[in-house]
Amino acid sequence: MNPNAYLVLSGIIFSIGALGVLLRRNAIVAFMSVELMLNAANLAFVTGARVWGNLDGQTAAFFVMVVAAAEVVIGLAIILTIFRTRNSASVDEASLLRW
Amino acid sequence: MIAAVIALPALSAALLLSLGNRTNKFGPWMAIIASTSSFLIGFLQFLQMLARPAEERTAITTVYEWLAVPAAGFKVDFALQLDQLSISFVLLITFVGTLIHIYSLGYMSHDENQRRFFAYLNLFVAAMLLLVLADNYLLLYVGWEGVGLASYLLIGFWQHKPSAAVAAKKAFVANRVGDFGLSLAIMTMFIVFGSVSFSDVNEGVAGAPAWVSLTIGLLLLLAACGKSAQFPLQSWLLDAMEGPTPVSALIHAATMVTAGVYLIVRSASIFNASEIAQTAVVVIGAISLLMGAIIGAAKDDIKKSLAGSTMSQIGYMVLAAGLGPIGYVFAILHLITHGFFKAVMFLGAGSVMHATNDNVDMRRYGGLSKVMIFTTITFFIGYLAIIGIPPFAGFYSKDHIIEAALSHSWWAGAAVLFGAGLTAFYMTRMVVMTFVSKPRWEDDVHPHESPLSMTLPMIVLSIGAASMGIILTNNHMFEHWLEPVTGFVEPEPPLPIQTITIITLSVVAIGVLAGIWQYRKIAKVAPKKVSFVVTAARKDLYGDVMNEALLMRPGQSLTKVLNIFDKSVIDGFVNGLGLFTGGISSRLRKSETGYVRSYAMSIVFGTAILVIVLLIVRL
Amino acid sequence: MISSVLKLAEIANENSISFEPFVFWLCGGLAVLGAIGMLISHKAVHSALWVALTMINLAVLYVLQSAPFLGVAQVVVYTGAVMMLFLFVLMIVGVDAADSLVETIKGQRRVGILAGVILVVSLVLLLGNSFSIQAAELVNADSAYGGNVQGIAALLFGKYVLIFELTSALLITAAVGAMVLAHKERTSPRKTQAILARELFASGTYKGPLPSPGVYARHNSVDTPALLPDGSVSEISLPGPIVARGAVKNINQSDLNEVQIISEGLGLVSSDEEGDK
Numbered sequence A: 001m002n003p004n005a006y007l008v009l010s011g012i013i014f015s016i017g018a019l020g021v022l023l024r025r026n027a028i029v030a031f032m033s034v035e036l037m038l039n040a041a042n043l044a045f046v047t048g049a050r051v052w053g054n055l056d057g058q059t060a061a062f063f064v065m066v067v068a069a070a071e072v073v074i075g076l077a078i079i080l081t082i083f084r085t086r087n088s089a090s091v092d093e094a095s096l097l098r099w
Numbered sequence B: 001m002i003a004a005v006i007a008l009p010a011l012s013a014a015l016l017l018s019l020g021n022r023t024n025k026f027g028p029w030m031a032i033i034a035s036t037s038s039f040l041i042g043f044l045q046f047l048q049m050l051a052r053p054a055e056e057r058t059a060i061t062t063v064y065e066w067l068a069v070p071a072a073g074f075k076v077d078f079a080l081q082l083d084q085l086s087i088s089f090v091l092l093i094t095f096v097g098t099l100i101h102i103y104s105l106g107y108m109s110h111d112e113n114q115r116r117f118f119a120y121l122n123l124f125v126a127a128m129l130l131l132v133l134a135d136n137y138l139l140l141y142v143g144w145e146g147v148g149l150a151s152y153l154l155i156g157f158w159q160h161k162p163s164a165a166v167a168a169k170k171a172f173v174a175n176r177v178g179d180f181g182l183s184l185a186i187m188t189m190f191i192v193f194g195s196v197s198f199s200d201v202n203e204g205v206a207g208a209p210a211w212v213s214l215t216i217g218l219l220l221l222l223a224a225c226g227k228s229a230q231f232p233l234q235s236w237l238l239d240a241m242e243g244p245t246p247v248s249a250l251i252h253a254a255t256m257v258t259a260g261v262y263l264i265v266r267s268a269s270i271f272n273a274s275e276i277a278q279t280a281v282v283v284i285g286a287i288s289l290l291m292g293a294i295i296g297a298a299k300d301d302i303k304k305s306l307a308g309s310t311m312s313q314i315g316y317m318v319l320a321a322g323l324g325p326i327g328y329v330f331a332i333l334h335l336i337t338h339g340f341f342k343a344v345m346f347l348g349a350g351s352v353m354h355a356t357n358d359n360v361d362m363r364r365y366g367g368l369s370k371v372m373i374f375t376t377i378t379f380f381i382g383y384l385a386i387i388g389i390p391p392f393a394g395f396y397s398k399d400h401i402i403e404a405a406l407s408h409s410w411w412a413g414a415a416v417l418f419g420a421g422l423t424a425f426y427m428t429r430m431v432v433m434t435f436v437s438k439p440r441w442e443d444d445v446h447p448h449e450s451p452l453s454m455t456l457p458m459i460v461l462s463i464g465a466a467s468m469g470i471i472l473t474n475n476h477m478f479e480h481w482l483e484p485v486t487g488f489v490e491p492e493p494p495l496p497i498q499t500i501t502i503i504t505l506s507v508v509a510i511g512v513l514a515g516i517w518q519y520r521k522i523a524k525v526a527p528k529k530v531s532f533v534v535t536a537a538r539k540d541l542y543g544d545v546m547n548e549a550l551l552m553r554p555g556q557s558l559t560k561v562l563n564i565f566d567k568s569v570i571d572g573f574v575n576g577l578g579l580f581t582g583g584i585s586s587r588l589r590k591s592e593t594g595y596v597r598s599y600a601m602s603i604v605f606g607t608a609i610l611v612i613v614l615l616i617v618r619l
Numbered sequence C: 001m002i003s004s005v006l007k008l009a010e011i012a013n014e015n016s017i018s019f020e021p022f023v024f025w026l027c028g029g030l031a032v033l034g035a036i037g038m039l040i041s042h043k044a045v046h047s048a049l050w051v052a053l054t055m056i057n058l059a060v061l062y063v064l065q066s067a068p069f070l071g072v073a074q075v076v077v078y079t080g081a082v083m084m085l086f087l088f089v090l091m092i093v094g095v096d097a098a099d100s101l102v103e104t105i106k107g108q109r110r111v112g113i114l115a116g117v118i119l120v121v122s123l124v125l126l127l128g129n130s131f132s133i134q135a136a137e138l139v140n141a142d143s144a145y146g147g148n149v150q151g152i153a154a155l156l157f158g159k160y161v162l163i164f165e166l167t168s169a170l171l172i173t174a175a176v177g178a179m180v181l182a183h184k185e186r187t188s189p190r191k192t193q194a195i196l197a198r199e200l201f202a203s204g205t206y207k208g209p210l211p212s213p214g215v216y217a218r219h220n221s222v223d224t225p226a227l228l229p230d231g232s233v234s235e236i237s238l239p240g241p242i243v244a245r246g247a248v249k250n251i252n253q254s255d256l257n258e259v260q261i262i263s264e265g266l267g268l269v270s271s272d273e274e275g276d277k
Helices: A004-023 A027-052 A056-086 B002-023 B027-051 B084-107 B114-133 B137-155 B162-193 B198-207 B210-228 B235-242 B245-254 B258-266 B268-272 B275-298 B302-322 B328-355 B373-387 B393-408 B410-436 B452-486 B497-518 B532-538 B540-589 B596-618 C002-015 C020-040 C044-064 C068-093 C108-128 C148-156 C161-182 C193-202 C240-245 C253-265 C271-276
Strands: B059-069 B074-082
Touching: A004 A027, A004 B596, A004 C020, A004 C044, A004 C108, A027 A056, A027 C020, A027 C044, A027 C068, A056 C068, A056 C148, A056 C161, B002 B027, B002 B059, B002 B074, B002 B114, B027 B084, B027 B114, B074 B084, B074 B114, B074 B137, B084 B114, B084 B245, B084 B258, B084 B328, B084 B452, B114 B137, B114 B245, B114 B258, B137 B162, B137 B210, B137 B235, B137 B245, B137 B258, B162 B198, B162 B210, B162 B235, B198 B210, B198 B268, B210 B258, B210 B268, B210 B275, B210 B302, B235 B245, B235 B302, B245 B302, B245 B328, B258 B268, B258 B302, B258 B328, B268 B275, B275 B302, B275 B410, B275 B532, B302 B328, B302 B393, B302 B410, B328 B373, B328 B393, B328 B452, B373 B393, B373 B410, B373 B452, B373 B497, B393 B410, B393 B452, B393 B497, B410 B497, B596 C108, C020 C044, C044 C068, C068 C148
Parallel strands: none
Antiparallel strands: B059 B074
């Protein structure tokens, strides 16, 4: 099986995740899209580790997971705080930081 | 030691100006003491110099290193050069200056800004001393500008009078033109010789090409014209009479206008190297002396008439200085004698004005000899001195100049001779109208003699005006005195000296008689129907008209055009740039929507571009 | 499922039977399906479930690529913890919170899709021929350490120990940060019961126990309104749904008279008062 197929799959999932960030207005869904992009990156790491025949890629994927977990915790806490004050979870609502 | 000569009046001026009204009480006295001690120190230096042999009399004192650019090989010290030429000026400036200080004590006693006046007088004296004591052109330039500033402040001293303010401005602007010439000359010196000190320039000029001495000479002449009110920069001098009379005396006798003559004599080596420049100097001197005399003969304002006389006498000096080594000594000699007799006459004029409620119209004077005995006698001594009656001072100096001019060329000689006759005419006119003829006073005028503080300086100066000529020319003393500095060649006139003296005296006598005949009857109002020459002379020989037509109007038009250009093109460009940037910014600003998704969009596009670049690289 | 996949992978490695493509196409397809499902679902909860599908399939693909530890961690951390955290937050924000269909930013959808297409095409072109290695040449790195978990452990606590320690600091910071962010600061003192009661009645609306229906009525039923002492109907005594259905019993004058008689008979109301009325 050609490992390039995994990379292509990771690229597709990454792009869908990016589209999710661009198109979805619900902050939580946008967040899920980010997680999806991180997962796609992880898949590429694992494929790389397999191709090079060492475990460094897998370790990197592990670190990505750790960081993602931390990020989710903080991100969701922020979403909650915004929701509490503005009664909305839409990313378009919080647009005061502009011209 | 010599630095103290400059430092004392400068310090006094600084104190008077910075401490303000606190010094009102003792300020004038402090100024007089500063000026007097300057004179005493100068006199001591003079005695010390006399004790040394002629060759060792030049002394250069470096006060401190002023400017130094080692990379450019440029070094100017704050150094003072004391030699026979500068000590003569120092003595003249401090002596006459001190007397004018004392005179001002009486003349300005009622002015509430007396302290400020004395501060400016001190500043004037200090600047002039710096000018004559500098050992290089750059330091001379500092004094030169200081004199310009002080004259501006003093001419415009009664700045509440618009005419005084305008006159001050005019003097300043006319001086700037000359100053521009001097600064260009200094720059040229630096480029060509790499130094601006007198000694280096003198050495350098010998080996320099002809155009260098010609260029520098003409530029220096322009500078001298500005400061000494020579043609074509003469117009400020008559307006400068708007200042208080002691100022006029100071400007005309001892300080300002002599600076140009000093500059030319000091730069003797440059002028010696260029005959064209010398001829230019002679021509300028001749034109100025005749113009000044004609103006002086037509003015009814006593101070303006005296101002015309000054222009004429300075013209003599400039002409003499242009004659080369045969004339330098006599230029300085005439400068010194003129310093005395012109000062005494200006102070006399001030005294007359003091007596007649500040009236300056000679047609309303007359018969003042009966009430103002000291003023009349001193003024009359000055009169005899200026027209050149032996044994008064003017005779010796002027006679020598006429001899030198005759030995230079017939036209220079004719000009000075004619000038001598004119001088005799207008001075006789002045004396007759003021002191001799019947009284034509205004109704409320009660003439009286001036106080001692005013008459005393006049008496002292008149003694000088009477005796200075004999003292200085005795045994060719002055020629020998100055020869080491300026060089001296005995003039060889085409006629015997006795003949020249007789011709001169007869010309003078004709002038005197013409003056007496012309003014045997004097109208209270100036006659309207007069010849073309008188009309022109009353208008300063159209000096102002010429300035206006040639410089002011084109200048104003140019200013207008430049203003329009500035507003439309320059401002248009600058403002347009601002508007353009502002417009771009306000449009670009809209891209900052505050929407996270818009920002994410740009990130995604950036990523896509990165990936495409990678693709292209891989290809 | 994981153990069976693991077993399959082992078999594949030992016997070099290539059923890897089959698993790849199945799980890869499901992963893409889950991603697209997340993208197009209207409700956030549905999106979360679709994402969970994608993540599980990715876990299978990890295992398939000889990364069993990561596969397990993927299931535990992502589907087990992160996605559940998402669902908790969704519960607070509102389960049925859906995106409105109107796009607020002009042209965002069209340009966004364009960007996505450009990205996906370029990425596929770029990644499509990244490696020229063939499956047969692949080396299993686990053997050097005696197993996948042992290998990762050796790297984590050896080569990458510093980064590992740093991630612990990151996690602590994240936990504290989440607490700080979610903490609600009390800006006014707690209200006592007396204050609450006063506020309740200061608003002007009736907050006492509602009168029960059927009072002053012959029919003791919920569709009969209570009558106030002056004989008028008390609207608040009726349950909302009955009013909404219009099933309220009408009260007529004869009923009132009857009530009056009964009341007098019981001695509850004096005839004087009735005369006044």
